[in-house]
Amino acid sequence: MPALTLRAAEGKLRRRLRPVAVTLLQFTPSAVLECDACGQCWSPNCAHGGRFPRGYWRCPNGCAEVLAEAAAEITARWRREAQAVAEAVEFLAR
Ligand SMILES: [Zn+2]
Numbered sequence: 001m002p003a004l005t006l007r008a009a010e011g012k013l014r015r016r017l018r019p020v021a022v023t024l025l026q027f028t029p030s031a032v033l034e035c036d037a038c039g040q041c042w043s044p045n046c047a048h049g050g051r052f053p054r055g056y057w058r059c060p061n062g063c064a065e066v067l068a069e070a071a072a073e074i075t076a077r078w079r080r081e082a083q084a085v086a087e088a089v090e091f092l093a094r
Pocket residue numbers: 035036037038039040059060061062063064
């Protein structure tokens with residue numbers, strides 16, 4: 001496997017953080033993350049070997065949980081609407 005360059009690792013981390021609404025402010029010498037929801041900045045404490053701890057991307061203010069709830073709510077609403085459309089289509093087909 002080819003060695004991951006620092007630049008490639010930074011890009012990979014940036015892409016991974018985008019869907020969870022976190023911005024990578026700084027990558028080296030230590031990573032600094034910013035929450036897109038509340039603006040909180042934090043630095044994940046890297047273990048030996050530079051690995052990020054579990055849940056390093058979670059905002060200390062709990063915004064990840066709020067976002068997850070909002071996403072679940074949107075999904076539930078979409079499901080109800082899709083169900084209503086399916087019922088309407090079925091009704092009209094009779
Ligand atoms: Zn936050």
